[in-house]
Amino acid sequence: MSEDEDDIPELIPIESDLSGEKVPVTIITGFLGAGKTTLVQNLLIQASKAGKKVAVIVNDYAGGSALESSLFSVVGEDGKKSGEEWLELNDGCICCSLKDASVAAIEKMVQRKGHFDYILLETTGLADPGPIASMFWLDDSLESCVYLDGIVTVIDAKFLPKHLEQQVNKSMIHSSDDQSECERQIAIADTLLLNKTDLVSEAQLDNCLDLIQSINGSAQIVHTVRSQIDIFELLGHKHYSTTDPPDQFLKPSSLHPNLSVSTLSLEWAPSKQFKRADFETFLSDLLWSKCLSDSVTGNAINILRLKGFIHFESEELCGLQAVNEMYEITVVKNSDTLQKLRSRSSIVIFIGHYLDRSILQSRLERCIV
Structure with missing residues (x-):
């Protein structure tokens, strides 16, 4: 399966009678080419087989345009598209836009299309997931129909050391103490998918684990090949609730x-x-x-x-x-x-x-x- 970041994930319509429940939102982030889109596609295939309805929002800043558009395609049981719809989030990249406007647009999509079991928000490789996560933290009085379930960061095992080394060199040249996008994406994650593990040696894999755990020692780390992971292992864990023990x-x-x-x-x-x-x-x-x-x-x-x-x-x-x-x-x-x-x-x-x-x-x- 291609790791192309330009592929557009799709919606899978499945009947659901859970309209009264809030919809969990999982943010999927990771550096360019790490395998985010492949992960989303794999999850959609599994969702279809499990009878789950999933919405995918693709957040990809388009060449400096002031309009951020995310394409939603409706796919039937035969795998064929039955229609398309655009969800427009104004003011450019979602992590730069008005938080309430972005969430409101997602809520309207949910109301228009009916209840979903999961919402996946795939970010651009350069996005800082922090502000995106923050915009889903809403007061209960606002009665939002969505909530933040967790943040998943996909990591390229082959190129992680190179990405981090490049940022260190850049910081030294420019006398900058700012952390890189790659570090931020690892730091904020609840689950880290160390992808493409089949392309590195055991020693290289151990080095990646050392780097990852030095940045974020509290996240779950899952080794994957071609972004393959069971959908129920990844989604629906309510990482921001108080039901999970600190273990x-x-x-x-x-x-x-x-x-x-x-x-x-x-x-x-x-x-x-x-x-x-x-x-x-x-x-x-x-x-x-x-x-x-x-x-x-x-x-x-x-x-x-x-x-x-x-x-x-x-x-x-x-x-x-x-x-x-x-x-x-x-x-x-x-x-x-x-x-x-x-x-x-x-x-x-x-x-x-x-x-x-x-x-x-x-x-x-x-x-x-």
Whole structure:
């Protein structure tokens, strides 16, 4: 199957009576040629066989045009197209456009076409998935019919070291501390598909894993060939809910001296309870004011992703999720999750730039009762 990024995925119409349920949105990102479109095509084939209705939004910035258009094709059971429709998202690339307008356009598509089981949003290879993810974090009062299910990043095992090395060299030449698009896409992901593993040696594969885990030590890593993965292994896991225990993202991570993005985890015993107001002040300083700095370089700590579970003094156990400047604290209500986590430590996992363990730990410990 071709890895061509210009192929347009399609809609598969299947009867559904779940119109009252919210539709999960999975963002599929990855560097150019990694196999995103092949992944989407594979998922559509599986969805058809499983009787699932899937919408695909292709986000590809078209030559500087002010109009972003995503093509939806309706495919019947015989595999033939029965009609086409364009969903227009104004103001260029979706990650640069008005967030409410983009979500509203997707909601109208859902209302017009009927309920979907999944929505896949395939981004351009140069897109930063952070702002795209943030626009799906909506207040419950807005009664959106969609929600963010997770972020999947497809990685080319053969060319990952080259992509990262090129960015390091570019940063050195231009004296830039900014992380590359490739690093951002890895850092924010919930699931990392290490694709084209058949094209590299075992030593090269181990090197890729070391690079990936040094950037994001909390994501699930799946090895794939030609972007083949079971649809139910990838979709519908509600990565941004509080129903998943931390075991799912607690993994050891290593630091790589040549990469600007890393993972840091901090833990406190269950007996250490946090003051909610002080904790939110910490988040405000970290994510909004950016007034916490690395003690070695003096650069502001820059957070791409934040997640964890916190024991607060006057509340039940709470789940924490953040992408860029957006964060959410939610009381854990799932009984199975509560049973698993009551005796577990509070944990906060940071993924970002200039993570200073001593600074972050000392600030958080000031929030303890």
